[in-house]
Amino acid sequence: MSTVIHRKGHRESKVAEPRPSEAEVVAKAFEPPQGLVEATEPVQPEATVTYNGRNVEIPDHYRIYVGDKLARLERYDSKISRFDVVLFHERNPRQAKASQQVEITATGKGPVVRAQACGENFYASLESALDKLDSRLRRVKTRREVHYGNRTPKSVAEATSTTVEADLAALAATNGNASGLVDTEWDDGVAPHTPGQIVRIKEHPDNPMTVDDALYEMELVGHDFFLFHDKETDKPSVVYRRHAFDYGLIRLS
Secondary structure (H helix, E strand, O other), rough: EEEEEOOOOOOEEEOOOOOOOOHHHHHHHHHOOOOOOOOOOOOOOOOOOEEEOOOOOOOOHHHHHHHHHHHHOOOOOOEEEEEEEEEEEEEOHHHHOEEEEEEEEEOOOOOOOEEEEEEEEEHHHHHHHHHHHHHHHHHHHHHHHOHHHHHOOOOOOOOOOOOOOOOOOHHHHHHHHOOOOOOEOOOOOOOOOOOOOOOEEEEEOOOEOHHHHHHHHHHHOOOEEEEEEEOOOOEEEEEEEOOOOOOOEEOOO
């Protein structure tokens, strides 16, 4: 309890407003925003949809809304077999403006496509993530089309310098992950906040590909680097994003 001193010296008690509980914050994050128009007959995608909530329970009305949105994305690729939807709630009140995070991963016979966004509520985060996923799925569909003559797009590998640069600092500064990775987590008895510990191992298939394909898949998942098996050199290599829209390539000698 604090006090307020007026000019005349009189003291008046001032009771601080109680902070909302964690359950109230989460419930508000799932409230549909004003003006939101929901489908009268929502549909569900043919692909399997899995939901994973971290620090949050996902209500049924939100699952129905997400499923109806994902069903519209299947027009880009009918071979999508699974959508993985991950919701994360940041409990730190200082991160209130970006405390609700949504990540969507589309998996099929083609490359893995992923999008992630955060915002003040899960509806705003979902819309941002869906916009990114829509753009990347459209890019996959456009890539399958055949281009002729002067309209043939220039290869990303051709526009990228193949010089090996020892710029490991740029790679270490990134916080993205390669696409198609499988998370393997274990309880090693170490508190999650303890720094300097390996808390996650990721593995993905060793499919040989070109530098152009590696850059293409890196862009689809929206990350800053991508580990791949270089078809040309038959060696593990890493492509990564540099400043000014350039890329870097690291190869083992």
